[in-house]
Amino acid sequence: MKVRLTISFDGTSYHGWQIQKNAVTVQETLKNAVRKITGEDALITGCGRTDSGVHAINYVCSFDTSSRIPGERFAAALNANLPGDIVCKSAEFAADDFDAARSAVKKTYIYRILNTETPDVFERKYAWHYKYPLDVEKMREASKAFIGEHDFLGFASSGFTVKTTVRTVYSLDISEKNGLITLEITGNGFLYNMVRIIAGTLVMMGAELIDYKSAAEIIASRDRRRAGITAPPHGLFLKEVYYRNE
């Protein structure tokens, strides 16, 4: 049977999703919990890599099991075996050909920026504290250039092999409340660090360190050096993963 899990995790204490030597990861922690319940060494496929410190509200992963534990009980059993910073929100049986990574057609990320002079102790792990004034209207104006199909080569960190660097951004919304600026971006896929580089670029545009009118030109340049800095990981949250026919 194929099981599909939706989990949430606070990435603060993890070296990202993917299993690594000498570092605690979400995948490994989840694998250990699954082993305790099923007795099996499952190969858990995640919907994508996440970096150290990046969070997930709804991360989807899948694995095969011969265990016949029904969905709801499986989630409760997992939660009893997981640390407090990883929670299984749902577990259900999926089609045999379901693959959390390959079947994904769309993802939504959130990037949070706390734009206040004084840091907020309760946001220190969940938002990038940027204390210099940001012009949210300029960020919003610049964000329009990212919508649509573009070659995002200039918005990717090196170290990843992909067939193409062309991606489609369906929406990029910016909201602000009490100094907390939230970027919400949905696309058919994202290159390595793409959301964080877009966030870093928009912040630099809001701070007038990069001209906000040059967003389209910077994207077209496909030059990483023209984009802004890679925003820190702790402001990033994977919010939702969408699959075909859902």
Next chain:
Amino acid sequence: MKVRLTISFDGTSYHGWQIQKNAVTVQETLKNAVRKITGEDALITGCGRTDSGVHAINYVCSFDTSSRIPGERFAAALNANLPGDIVCKSAEFAADDFDAARSAVKKTYIYRILNTETPDVFERKYAWHYKYPLDVEKMREASKAFIGEHDFLGFASSGFTVKTTVRTVYSLDISEKNGLITLEITGNGFLYNMVRIIAGTLVMMGAELIDYKSAAEIIASRDRRRAGITAPPHGLFLKEVYYRNE
């Protein structure tokens, strides 16, 4: 010169405010930061004790110093010497007779309850996860009994010496959004664990483990055994301290 600080802290890693042997406290951590800046061993007076795990949005404390560092620079200097879970929001000179504890006339606390079946990893240190259904209307109805001047002896943990157990609650509001229930209580002072026992009692009333219509009677009984459990510390936040003529 008397300095008045407003600080915020995430209480997760601290054994409360007050200096103790063999335990890290907020007072001690702050005292060490003040020593680094002024070279003085200040006696820092807090606006009240807080238990392990309790948080503060605006905690007020005061101390005497011969240092002449002006207010704003003092806050920045402190923040450079404090860990990320304590932030100085403001520092100002105060009247010589100002005392953060004795001059306080009113305090507001918040208690947060996450009433959803599945826990939320991002709230695990900042809200009490109570997974059984709660009737917020019954909690609201019961909360009215706490308003006004009462002898709250039945809503205090032992281990504290006070002249009187009579306190006045000015307001007790309950709001709910997406399963997050927030109690906001303002009073002229609170007994040891009083807010947490009120929160525990209201939750037990919302869960129909205690009759919500008996709130006035339970208060009048002055019997700790008739009130509800002491809600866990991590849902509690000191929100505001008010002083005379402010």
